[in-house]
Amino acid sequence: MxxxxxxxxxxxxxxxxxxxxxxxxxxxxxxxxxxxxxxxxxxxxxxxxxxxxxxxxxxxxxxxxxxxxxxxxxxxxxxxxxxxxxxxxxxxxxxxxxxxxxxxxxxxxxxxxxxxxxxxxxxxxxxxxxxxxxxxxxxxxxxxxxxxxxxxxxxxxxxxxxxxxxxxxxxxxxxxxxxxxxxxxxxxxxxxxxxxxxxxxxxxxxxxxxxxxxxxxxxxxxxxxxxxxxxxxxxxxxxxxxxxxxxxxxxxxxxxxxxxxxxxxxxxxxxxxxxxxxxxxxxxxxxxxxxxTKLAEEYDRLSEPVTIVLVGKYTNLQDSYLSVKKALEHSSLKCGRKLILKAIAIISFINSLLWVDASHLESEHEKINPSEYREAMQTLSSANGILVPGGFGNRGIEGKIAAARWAREKKIPYLGICLGLQIAAIEFARNVCGMEVANSEEFQEDGVHVIVNMPEVSTTHLGGTMRLGVRPTIFQEGTEDWSTTRKLYEVMNSVTAGTQHVLERHRHRYEVNPKFVSTFEKNGLCFVGRDETGQRMEIMELQGHPFFVGTQYHPEYLSRPLKPSAPFLGFVVASAGLSLDSVLKS
Missing domain, CATH: 3.40.50.300 (P-loop containing nucleotide triphosphate hydrolases)
Structure with a gap:
């Protein structure tokens, strides 16, 4: 050795x-x-x-x-x-x-x-x-x-x-x-x-x-x-x-x-x-x-842009979302697109994301600092795709919910990761399902909790107590013909049609409340991937939308330069206005 x-x-x-x-x-x-x-x-x-x-x-x-x-x-x-x-x-x-x-x-x-x-x-x-x-x-x-x-x-x-x-x-x-x-x-x-x-x-x-x-x-x-x-x-x-x-x-x-x-x-x-x-x-x-060598040369030649807006709370340090950023890079390379960079209310970066502090999108912030609110909304309006990554705590949550609503109503491709899935579920419950006080148990004690703490997770010790590591996600019956996420995994994993499950890495304490799943699905928000018990929601898709996907797991952890993550690739393909078949043939 x-x-x-x-x-x-x-x-x-x-x-x-x-x-x-x-x-x-x-x-x-x-x-x-x-x-x-x-x-x-x-x-x-x-x-x-x-x-x-x-x-x-x-x-x-x-x-x-x-x-x-x-x-x-x-x-x-x-x-x-x-x-x-x-x-x-x-x-x-x-x-x-x-x-x-x-x-x-x-x-x-x-x-x-x-x-x-x-x-x-x-x-x-x-x-x-x-x-x-x-x-x-x-x-x-x-x-x-x-x-x-x-x-x-x-x-x-x-x-x-x-x-x-x-x-x-x-x-x-x-x-x-x-x-x-x-x-x-x-x-x-x-x-x-x-x-x-x-x-x-x-x-x-x-x-x-x-x-x-x-x-x-x-x-x-x-x-x-x-x-x-x-x-x-x-x-x-x-x-x-x-x-x-x-x-x-x-x-x-x-x-x-x-x-x-x-x-x-x-x-x-x-x-x-x-x-x-x-x-x-x-x-x-x-x-x-x-x-x-080919990878480096192709990266240097990229010129045609695609604008992705990341709405998060840790925007003061780019390394806070390093794997997300890399997963977007990998998918953009596959699509032959260059991610555009602009920094909002923080230092300038020579890189490839358009950063927005989630709290700047909240309606209350409009009263405190109208110029920051307008700038954040202008940035959101310029997006080809909107991404809400994982995170903890309630700071900026209403801004993230506003971003998810914007993506849903304006038909802009949306990818929600972990908290991003939960945010989209809360927004959908409030504005489509009629549950105006819908929220997460993490953010508010009272109200209708469409997101709840997992029963097996410790509420007193923080280190190593979340749902962690690689776990299977089972695709549900009846999704073979229409699920975009399922098709993406079949193509990227080079398997035959009819893939039953995928393995991805998790890191979370909260989950979609199973009691409200039927209400969500009746209104068009479908959970196409679940855990082995069928009670834990893993992949969410909004029917009738160009691309509106949430994953409870973190697909960015398994993305590789030469093999992009399936959800990220689908997101960038949709954001760039391309077809998956054309990207795979190039």
């Missing part, structure tokens, strides 16, 4: 996750099987109780693990299925060590950070790195370990020490370190500054780790003199200094690294050519390289 550690310096959020994922893609192009581990040095057991505004989205895995969003990057880039154990946190490690101490496993010894915590970290990595992550059932060849935060953080100290020991545990030829550092540009002439990188490398060496690669994040290509300076003062060869400049899309990063000889360097440094790689693996690797 080969291990590549990816660390970061100067600032957090520098792009270590994309860099680590891109290294994995490169290794897969030569036929190697790759797995990944993310280390998050916070005391939380997992990411489940953390605010999306502070930490970005919570990504959910097949086994129900609530993990850091970088594991979503790994799954999308590497096309693998990870587990909760692929995300290590300080909380998990300390919990494990304390449990062992309580059982008496340490035989009366004083339990300390070194060696007990550091040993636990190393043992965890070795155990998880050997778990198969793809359909082959074979053990991975390479494990990429991303260390969250920045070198020098007090929280990261035990993990850095564990990695210092780990390099000797597995041997020099089996361990490489790539350090990602910022090269800022200052002054009127745009000079690239190397001092932050020199400082972070010096600190890294003082902790016992020497980088094999220095990945310099910069807004433009690293100047030759700057590369030479970093090479000289950081004690690495010039070919070990990599320019990771800003590129049009993350799909370009693996190709950017390949152009600079990163793969050739790793082959020599880790003696990869001595590893047994079957002919089938080599052929598959060549196919991955061709597919990834």
């Amino acid at each position: 080969k291990y590549i550690l990816v660390s970061g310096g100067v600032i957090s959020g520098i792009g270590k996750g994309i860099f680590a994922s891109s290294l994995g893609v490169l290794l897969k192009t030569i036929g190697l099987r790759v797995t990944a581990i993310k280390i998050d040095p916070y005391m939380n057991i997992d990411a489940g109780t953390m605010s999306p505004i502070e930490h970005g989205e919570v990504f959910v895995l097949d086994d129900g693990g609530e993990v850091d969003l970088d594991l979503g990057n790994y799954e999308r880039f590497l096309d693998v299925t990870l587990t909760r154990d692929n995300n290590i946190t300080t909380g998990k490690i300390y919990q494990q060590v304390i449990q062992k101490e309580r059982r008496g496993d340490y035989l009366g010894k004083t339990v300390q950070v070194v060696p007990h915590i550091t040993d636990a970290i190393q043992e965890w990595i070795e155990r998880v790195s050997m778990v198969p992550v793809d359909n082959s059932g074979e053990n991975p060849d390479v494990c990429i370990i991303e260390l969250g935060g920045t070198v020098g953080d007090i929280e990261s100290a035990p993990f850095v020490e564990a990695m210092r020991q780990f390099q000797f545990r597995v041997g020099h030829e089996n361990f490489a370190l790539a350090h990602v550092s910022l090269v800022p540009v200052t002054g009127p002439v745009g000079e690239q500054k190397t001092k932050p990188t020199q400082t972070t490398i010096k600190e890294l060496r003082a902790l016992g780790l020497s980088p094999d690669l220095i990945a310099c994040r910069c807004c433009k290509t690293l100047e030759p003199d700057v590369r030479n300076k970093i090479s000289m003062f950081c004690h690495v060869g010039r070919d070990q200094v990599i320019s990771v400049r800003d590129v049009p899309s993350t799909y370009n990063v693996p190709l950017l690294l390949k152009e600079q000889g990163v793969l050739d360097f790793l082959r020599k440094r880790l003696d990869l050519d001595c590893m047994h790689i079957s002919t089938d693996q080599i052929i598959r690797g060549e196919s991955i390289l061709a597919e990834w």
